[in-house]
Amino acid sequence: xxxNLPPVMTEATFVLVLVLLLVAPLALAGVALINxxxxxxxxxxxxxxxxxxxxxxxxxxxxxxxxxxxGTAGGAGHTFHLAGRPWNWLGAGPLFLRGLAAAPxxxxxxxxFEFLAVALAALIPWGSGADRVRLTAGxxxxxxxxxxxxxxxxxxxxxxxxxxxxxxxFSLGSGFQDPAGAAVVHVLGGLSALVVVWIxxxxxxxxxxxxxxxxxxxxxxxxxxxxxxxxxAGWLAFNVAGAVLWMHAPLAALPVTAVNTLLSASGAVAATxxxxxxxxxxxxxxxxxxxxxxxLVASSATAGIVTPVQGLMIGLIAGVLTPLLVEVLExxxxxxDPSGAIAVHGAGGLWGLIAAGALAPQxxxxxxxxxxxxxxxxxxxxxxxxxxxxxxxxxPLRVDPDGERIGMDLHELGGGAYPEFVIHRDDSYR
Amino acid sequence: xxRGVARCEQADALEFVRKFNSTCEENFQSCGPTKVWFGxxxxxxxxxxxxxxxxxxxxxxxxEFGKGKIMKxxxxxxxxxxxxxxxxxxxxxxxxxxxxxxxFVLCGLAVEALGLVVAVRGHMEAQGKSRP
Numbered sequence: 292x293x294x295n296l297p298p299v300m301t302e303a304t305f306v307l308v309l310v311l312l313l314v315a316p317l318a319l320a321g322v323a324l325i326n327x328x329x330x331x332x333x334x335x336x337x338x339x340x341x342x343x344x345x346x347x348x349x350x351x352x353x354x355x356x357x358x359x360x361x362g363t364a365g366g367a368g369h370t371f372h373l374a375g376r377p378w379n380w381l382g383a384g385p386l387f388l389r390g391l392a393a394a395p396x397x398x399x400x401x402x403x404f405e406f407l408a409v410a411l412a413a414l415i416p417w418g419s420g421a422d423r424v425r426l427t428a429g430x431x432x433x434x435x436x437x438x439x440x441x442x443x444x445x446x447x448x449x450x451x452x453x454x455x456x457x458x459x460x461f462s463l464g465s466g467f468q469d470p471a472g473a474a475v476v477h478v479l480g481g482l483s484a485l486v487v488v489w490i491x492x493x494x495x496x497x498x499x500x501x502x503x504x505x506x507x508x509x510x511x512x513x514x515x516x517x518x519x520x521x522x523x524a525g526w527l528a529f530n531v532a533g534a535v536l537w538m539h540a541p542l543a544a545l546p547v548t549a550v551n552t553l554l555s556a557s558g559a560v561a562a563t564x565x566x567x568x569x570x571x572x573x574x575x576x577x578x579x580x581x582x583x584x585x586x587l588v589a590s591s592a593t594a595g596i597v598t599p600v601q602g603l604m605i606g607l608i609a610g611v612l613t614p615l616l617v618e619v620l621e622x623x624x625x626x627x628d629p630s631g632a633i634a635v636h637g638a639g640g641l642w643g644l645i646a647a648g649a650l651a652p653q654x655x656x657x658x659x660x661x662x663x664x665x666x667x668x669x670x671x672x673x674x675x676x677x678x679x680x681x682x683x684x685x686x687p688l689r690v691d692p693d694g695e696r697i698g699m700d701l702h703e704l705g706g707g708a709y710p711e712f713v714i715h716r717d718d719s720y721r
Numbered sequence: 722x723x724r725g726v727a728r729c730e731q732a733d734a735l736e737f738v739r740k741f742n743s744t745c746e747e748n749f750q751s752c753g754p755t756k757v758w759f760g761x762x763x764x765x766x767x768x769x770x771x772x773x774x775x776x777x778x779x780x781x782x783x784x785e786f787g788k789g790k791i792m793k794x795x796x797x798x799x800x801x802x803x804x805x806x807x808x809x810x811x812x813x814x815x816x817x818x819x820x821x822x823x824x825f826v827l828c829g830l831a832v833e834a835l836g837l838v839v840a841v842r843g844h845m846e847a848q849g850k851s852r853p
Contacts, residue, residue, distance in 0.1 A: 374812040462816035489793070489844055498848065624841055625848040655819060661826050662807050668833045669804025673797045 300396045304535060304542065308400050311532040315407050318525020319346060319414060321518040325584070326418035328514030329577060329630045333698025334422045335510065335708035341417050341426050345433040346410045352437035353409050359384045360442035361405060362450045363398035364537075376460045378453045382446040401449065401536055407529075408476045409441045415480025416487040418630030420688065422494050423695055424487065426703050428688040435678050436483060440671060444475045447666070449537050454666060457659045464656030467663035468647055470540075471526075471533035473592035473640040478667050481637020484628060486675045491688045493627030495695050504621050507629070512576045519583045526587045527552050534595035544595070551594040551602035552587065558603040559586025562610025570614075578614045581631045585613040585639035592643035597650050605646045609639050792843025799836030803829045 300308075323342035330338045353361075362368055362382020369381040385391075391399060413433035420429065447454040448469050458466035469475060498504055509515055530552045534540040540548065563582025567575040586606035593605050616634035620626045626633065641664060648660030682688070689695075694702035701707060810825030 376812075457811075461811050463811075493848070625845050655816070658819070658823050658826055661823075661830060662811065665804050665807035665826065665829050665833060668837065669800045669802075669807070669829070672837075673800055676797055 300400075305396045305400065307542070308532050308535050309403075311528040312400065312403050312407065314528040315404075315525050315532065317521050318529055319407070319410055321520070321522025321525055322411060322414045322418070324514045324518030324521065325580060326414065326421065326630055328511040328518060329418065329509035330421035331507065331698070332510040332709055332712070333700055333707060335700065336706070337426060337699035337703050338417075338421055339708075340704065341429050342414055344426065344430050345413050345417055348430045348433045349410045349413045349437035350406060352434040353406060353442070354388055356438040357409065357442035358388055358402060358405070359386055360439070361445040363394065364401050364450050365395075366398065366450065368446065368451060377456075379451060379456060380447070380453055382442070382450055382452070397536070400532075404529075404532060404536055405441075405445050405449070408445070408472050409437045411472070411529075412441055412476045412480045412483070413437060415477070415630075415632045415636050416483040419484035419628045419632045420487045420491050421629040422699060423690055424491050424688050425686075425690050425694075426699075428682065428686045431682045431686045432483070432487060432679060432688070435682055436479070439678065440483075440675060441475065441479060444479060444667075444671065448475050448663070454659075454663050457662060458653075458655075462655060463659035463662070464648075464651060464653035465659075467659050468538070468596065468651065468656070469592055469644065469663070470537045470595045471530040471591035473588060473643040473647075474663055474667055477588045477591060477636040477640035478644070478664075479671060481633050481635070481640060482667065482672045483675055483679070484630075484632040485626070485637065486672070486679045487688065488626055488628055488633070489676070490679055490683050493625070494629075495692065497627045498625055504625070504627075509577050509629070515577055515580045519580050522584060522587060523553070523556060526556070526590070530590060530594040533591070538595050540595055547599065548594045550599055551597060552590045554599055554603040555590035555594065555606035555609070556583050556586040558606025559583055559589070559610030559613070562607045563614050566611055566614050575614070578617065578631075581617060581635050582610040582613045585609040585635045588636055588639035589643035589646065592640070592647040593650070596647050601646075601650050605643065608646075609642055612638060612642065789843045789845070789847030792846060793840045794843075796836045796838070796840030796843055799839065800833045803832030803834075803836060805829075806832055 319342075323339060326342060327335055327338045360382055362384040367383040368379040369383055370377045370379045372378070388402075391402065394402075413436050416432060416436075417424070417429050424432075446452040448467055449455065453460070454467035456466055457463040467474075494507065496505055497507060527549050531545050531548050534545060534548045535542075560579055560583040563579050563585075564574045566582075567573075567578050586609050589605050589609040590602065593602060597605065613631070613634050616638050617628075617631045620628060620633060628634075644660050644664055645657075648657035651657070679688075690699065690702060698707070807826045807829030810822050810829065814822040814825065816822075
């Protein structure tokens, strides 16, 4: 089958997307700050160093292995035929980024987008494993994500794989639409967070026998909220660049994409503010941050597709769902997720993908989105569990009890993030 | 350290089985041994005491491999079945029959949701046992 070739990019579009992708790392900085702020003070330095190490590890693993598996849009791929239809399931990019400088502009920018996206995806489970996952294990998990799982999904969704081709092969709208990584980055990150939390277990004292879950609030609300503002700048860049790269949106449509991103986040934070105000009497800062991020995550799927009013509504619903889901996961399901990544990135991403299908004008788009979600839940989650379980056999995810007791900073780095301050002990949560 | 504890528990279990066999060998059934032994491993089959001893020895005594973990694995194994159901919908139904296609894909997602619920329940089961 002839690959679905992207249209030729003009010089002005190339420069615009390149500049946007140079701003996109602000999303990584924002998520790193949020991860650190939502953890405990005795693990802050280890957490932020982990974020940095994970960005580095994912870049290396993706360059060495992942880029070959992901391939490029319009490039070669491994295809098998089933029921008379082609299923492009694996990319066949050049080894070790050979010939990158001579590649078409679209392929080069697509690769840069994927480098940043894989780093963002790998930061998500690191926040969920805060205060008990070892630095080496976090890097190993990130390497596995960047080398195997992310490239596979990136090929399916962005680089002409079978999900992107659903419109051609099965007449399902325009195929699976995920312009800024709601599925490939955020749902993948949320599912990875769930698996990491399952394998590593809860923090010591989080779920005492025969009692309610212990509240372990984040240690720095300023980091969390400033991280949200940084994330907005990065998300605007990701969403606009993604719309150009993967949906071939015209330049005139880009301001609406940016407005939709902002409205989605704003609607979400307003809704979370109201929900927490009603439930607890006062708005909760960390849950509002989670709501803001959930709005941004949902916009990753929808910003380039919907109208501003629809964008606002999508954000409002994400903002109502997120604090409730965070509470359910912690209190009813005994999942200790300090950063709320499973609710924010996992559920927020799924909601965005469904909304993008439901609000798209093309017939069959919703079914295409549902098939994509089925692939994420039915294939990616068991694959992630298997791979992380193997990683855990080689590099145990969880720190030993003594290390958890003294804090990850002292145990892993030999020094704390705040040497002049008194650090909380376990007893202070009682 | 964990292994040491496991071996210690294994030795205790063997000692218990040895004593138990010597006292109850004649009226084994009436003693109701499955209720005395390791309540959470209700699947230990009946048989001659010597085989029971071997079975107990071969099982990972003291390690967490209870109902919760099995439920989690079962749930995760069910999830790919839901995915293949969704793919089957695309292959089996033509594009003109969009309603049937959509319903079948939803069924696939429902199977995946069921698998996820079982896996989460398994996690809760295991969590409840390992609470401090």
